[in-house]
Amino acid sequence: xxxxVESGGGLVxxxxxxxxxxxxxxxxxxxxxxHWVRQVPGKGLEWVSGIxxxxxxxxxxxxxKGRFTISRDNAKNFLxxxxxxxxxxxxxxxxxxxxxxxxxxxGYFDQWGQGTLVTVSS
Amino acid sequence: xxxxTQSPATLSVSPGERATLSCRASQSVSSNLAxxxxxxxxxxxxxxxxxxxxxxxxxxxxGSGSGAEFTLTISSLQSEDFAVYYCQQYNKWPRTxxxxxxxxxx
Numbered sequence: 358x359x360x361x362v363e364s365g366g367g368l369v370x371x372x373x374x375x376x377x378x379x380x381x382x383x384x385x386x387x388x389x390x391x392h393w394v395r396q397v398p399g400k401g402l403e404w405v406s407g408i409x410x411x412x413x414x415x416x417x418x419x420x421x422k423g424r425f426t427i428s429r430d431n432a433k434n435f436l437x438x439x440x441x442x443x444x445x446x447x448x449x450x451x452x453x454x455x456x457x458x459x460x461x462x463x464g465y466f467d468q469w470g471q472g473t474l475v476t477v478s479s
Numbered sequence: 480x481x482x483x484t485q486s487p488a489t490l491s492v493s494p495g496e497r498a499t500l501s502c503r504a505s506q507s508v509s510s511n512l513a514x515x516x517x518x519x520x521x522x523x524x525x526x527x528x529x530x531x532x533x534x535x536x537x538x539x540x541x542g543s544g545s546g547a548e549f550t551l552t553i554s555s556l557q558s559e560d561f562a563v564y565y566c567q568q569y570n571k572w573p574r575t576x577x578x579x580x581x582x583x584x585x
Contacts, residue, residue, distance in 0.1 A: 361522070402523075402565055402576035418573055452523065465513035465569045467533070469522040 359383040359468050361453050366473030369443055377473055379436040379453030387411075387431040390456035392466060393438050395475075397449040405451070406438065410459035421447075443477045450474050481505050481568050485577035491585040498553040500580045502566035507546045511570035514542055514551045517579075518562045526564075527551065556582070 365377040379391070392407040406417045406427040415427055426439040436453050451473050454466035482505040492498045502512065514527040525533045527542035539554040553560055561584055566577040 401578040402567070404574045404576075416572065454523075462572060464511075465525065465528050465567060465574070466523075467525050467528075469524075471520065471522045 359455070361455065361468060361470035363451060363453055363470045363473035366451060366475045368476045368478065370479050371443060371445055371477055373443055374439070374441045375443060375475060377438040377440065377451055377453075377475070379470055381434045381436065381453075381455070384455075386429075386434040388459055390414075390459055390461050390463065391429060391436045392454045392456060393427060393436075394452045394454050394466070394469075395447075395449040396452070396472070397446070403449075407456070407461050408436070409461040414461040416461060440475070443475075445477050448475060448477045480573055481508060481571055481575050483566055483568055483575050483577040485564075485566055485580050487580060488578070489581045489583060491583050492556050493585045494558060495555050496585075498556055498560075498582055500551040500553075500564055500582070502544075502549040502551070502577050504547040504549075504568055508568040508570035510545045511568060512542070512544065512549045513567045513569060515565045515567065516560075516562045517565060523565070528569075553582075 360382045362380045369375050387410050390409045393405040395403050395405050408415050408427045424442045428437045453470045455468040457464045484503045486501045510529045515523045517523040541552050543550050563579045563581045565579045
C-alpha cells in the first residue's frame with residue numbers, strides 16, 4: 358500500500374521558518390517526481406512546488422518563489438519543503454502528492470498524503 | 480495561468496439521486512482534466528483523469544467534456560460520496576485547481 362505521511366506543520370510567527378517532511382512508503386520513491394500542494398482556508402487547492410526524481414528539475418509557484426525550497430532524499434524516501442519568511446497567507450493544509458512518473462512536468466497527482474497544518478500568525 | 484471555475488459551490492442531493500458537477504477552464508485544456516474527491520481529514524483521492532476512471536472507482540462516477548467545459552456525474556449518490564470535489568487541469572503549468580464543489584446530503 359502506498360503511503361505518504363506529512364509532518365512538521367505547526368504555529369509559527371510571520372517571518373519565521375518551518376520545514377515540512379513527507380515520508381513515502383509502498384513504492385520505489387526514486388521512480389517518481391513529487392509535489393507539494395496546499396489548501397488555503399476559504400480557497401481551493403494551490404500547487405506549491407515540484408521536484409523530479411533526481412532533483413535536477415525543480416519548480417515553484419510564483420507566490421512562494423524565493424522563500425520556499427523543495428528537496429528530496431531518495432535514500433530515505435523523504436520529501437521536504439523548507440519554508441522561510443513565512444507570511445499569514447501561507448497558512449493552510451500542506452499535502453505532498455506523487456506524480457505519475459519520474460519527471461517534474463507530468464500529468465496529475467495520483468497519490469496524496471493527509472496533510473500537515475501550517476498556521477502563520479503572531 | 481489557467482483559472483478553473485467550478486459550479487455550484489454547494490450541491491444538496493438526496494441519496495440515490497444524480498449529481499452533476501461542472502468545471503470550466505479559462506482556456507482550452509484539451510482533455511487534460513482530473514477530478515478529485517476530498518473528505519475532511521483524509522487524503523484527496525484521484526477519481527478521474529481525462530475520460531478514465533481511476534482503478535477501483537465505481538462505475539457510478541463518470542467524467543465528460545473537453546476543451547474548456549467539463550462535467551463530473553455521480554449517477555446514484557451513496558452515503559460515502561458526500562464530500563468536496565475538485566477539478567484540476569494538467570494541460571499547462573502551473574497546475575491549477577477549481578475552488579471545489581461540496582456535495583452535501585439534502
